[in-house]
Amino acid sequence: MSDGVSLRDADFDYESQAPMSMTEAAYEALREEILTGRIPGDTLWSDREIAQRMNLSRTPIREAIQRLAAEGLVEVKPRRGTRVLPLRTDDVREIHQIAKALELEAALLLSGRDDRNIRDVEQAVTDMELALEREDRDAWVQADSRFHQAIVDNCGNRRLADLYQGHRALTDRARYFSLHLRPLPVRSAEEHRAMYEAIAARDTRRLSQLYHDHWNRTTEELLELVRRHADVMPIKASPREETK
Amino acid sequence: MSDGVSLRDADFDYESQAPMSMTEAAYEALREEILTGRIPGDTLWSDREIAQRMNLSRTPIREAIQRLAAEGLVEVKPRRGTRVLPLRTDDVREIHQIAKALELEAALLLSGRDDRNIRDVEQAVTDMELALEREDRDAWVQADSRFHQAIVDNCGNRRLADLYQGHRALTDRARYFSLHLRPLPVRSAEEHRAMYEAIAARDTRRLSQLYHDHWNRTTEELLELVRRHADVMPIKASPREETK
DNA sequence: ACACACCATCTGACATGCCAGATGTAATGT
DNA sequence: ACATTACATCTGGCATGTCAGATGGTGTGT
Missing domain, CATH: 1.20.120.530 (GntR ligand-binding domain-like)
Structure with a gap:
């Protein structure tokens, strides 16, 4: 997921067999990257950047980011970017x-x-x-x-x-x-x-x-x-x- | 807040003195209405409806709803509506x-x-x-x-x-x-x-x-x-x- | 009278455009 | 050489348009 390839290809949740929303997919992909440390702490993102990398629009990315922020993994600074919180x-x-x-x-x-x-x-x-x-x-x-x-x-x-x-x-x-x-x-x-x-x-x-x-x-x-x-x-x- | 008057008038968080985002304002207004029971359980909403009532666009409303969903106050059913979870x-x-x-x-x-x-x-x-x-x-x-x-x-x-x-x-x-x-x-x-x-x-x-x-x-x-x-x-x- | 197919209408999901504020940088004044 | 200012550029916040799926009412056939 870190290779910049479209997330659209993975449009299904194979485990639950339910169709997964783009927001959900983006959320899980980002979360995975943070947990494994592929995205190091203190990294600054912009939603556009992520959206482009995942070949999605900004809307689902923004929603995914907000979920991550609620979980305490990232912090979103208005007009600055989204920061991965260091541990x-x-x-x-x-x-x-x-x-x-x-x-x-x-x-x-x-x-x-x-x-x-x-x-x-x-x-x-x-x-x-x-x-x-x-x-x-x-x-x-x-x-x-x-x-x-x-x-x-x-x-x-x-x-x-x-x-x-x-x-x-x-x-x-x-x-x-x-x-x-x-x-x-x-x-x-x-x-x-x-x-x-x-x-x-x-x-x-x-x-x-x-x-x-x-x-x-x-x-x-x-x-x-x-x-x-x-x-x-x-x-x-x-x-x-x-x-x- | 339940009177359908624009939320834009309350654009500031008087307690923290920080400017409050529309998302934040909508979130708090909705949460308040649910907690006090002004919106009874099992009520079905559409984001457009709320957006119009608060004189906002659908985007901040959607984001507020997702926060409420994460907290367990509402449940969003794709293409059905957003339901206030009864207790x-x-x-x-x-x-x-x-x-x-x-x-x-x-x-x-x-x-x-x-x-x-x-x-x-x-x-x-x-x-x-x-x-x-x-x-x-x-x-x-x-x-x-x-x-x-x-x-x-x-x-x-x-x-x-x-x-x-x-x-x-x-x-x-x-x-x-x-x-x-x-x-x-x-x-x-x-x-x-x-x-x-x-x-x-x-x-x-x-x-x-x-x-x-x-x-x-x-x-x-x-x-x-x-x-x-x-x-x-x-x-x-x-x-x-x-x-x- | 009833089962069923059809379709207008409503919904959330997603894409995209515009805006104001924050930033970094280059131009300017001293 | 250095502080200051002007501005192009970037960001997230928000508005809005499009789309497909779900729903419910209507009309048709039996």
Whole structure:
């Protein structure tokens, strides 16, 4: 999508089989480029530029940009351009705190449901452990993703799931570059198993504790990686916060 | 704003002193009309219709509508129209669960800060108690609002505050009509005092407990009101969930 | 009386044109 | 050489035109 080829060729959402709007297509393409870092932080765009590159008019591009702005990935400055917001260490902390809050609530809800479905969650934990044995990082990451997704998807609160999903762009962006830099997540696997068991046992107090511990540790681990690999990371240390 | 008079006359955001875009103005006007129930649920619009009523072109209206759609207030059906989503009891539950999760995290963060500022929080609690003595419902609601706002604003996580703020449209919509129907919130005032004290004492465990209790009770109380005043409420009982 | 095909009309999706403000740069004054 | 000003150029904001799909009413055939 970064090759400047028309988006019109990809006019369908193959997964849902529903026709996708141009706005939707542009949104996903841009989001993807930002998350993977193909468009680095602080880059300035103009809507015309993007429209031309994607062979669309400015209208759907503008609408896509506004969605990205609402998600916090870009900032649009009237008569200046649209800027890809760089990720700072403080942002990583904030983003993770939000994700923790949403997912913990989901986990609590899930654990309290009578008709709960925790098969997917358990399966994800098992897969994680298997991946760990094989030292298969990609499989581990995938299972990890499924674990968190399963909890949110089955919590019974669709809005919460949607909100979490939308927020995911941010956590994913932060996590994207750490995948192959971090040590084998032995500790993390244990924690996931523990979280699953707390859900199964409906132990809300333990669940809260585990969640706080897990996310706090994950955050600090990521930030430590950022510090050590500042050169290749798209995440920058926070200069003392300019207000907006 | 509902009188069909041009929005152009209100071209400035008097609070922030920044010039407001037409999109922004349209967004706020529409949001206000939905929250207060002046536009009832299930209403179908067309962008042209709104544009004409506000004396604007369709472009800013479309953009405003998309923001409202992202917030979950309306649903846009291609080639059908834009529908104001009716509020159902399940929605109220979902919305409150999310608000609880976000605000609890904020409260935990606030209580853990070294340089925390909990003056505003305490002041709000005091005001609430005073309003209760005078049986001044409006003052109580205002203080209640300030209480929650103060916690979120001072938690040190701007993104969380923004997210909470955006979500607020939904909780406010649910709460709007209950203001003068509910009994005097004696219990609530006590709970707010307890929450403040838990924050001051950095008692995270108690804080979690209090939050869950408070929000669960508030939710059920509101739903009970809905049941008893179904005729005048914009919130309808949930028919067993049609999936989208 | 009823099923069904037809079509005027309405909708959102998208393209495009124009505008005012912000910017960078070159021309100007000192 | 340097500060200042004038202006061409770029940007997002907004208005408007076109189009295809969805809808609902009408007329036709049975």
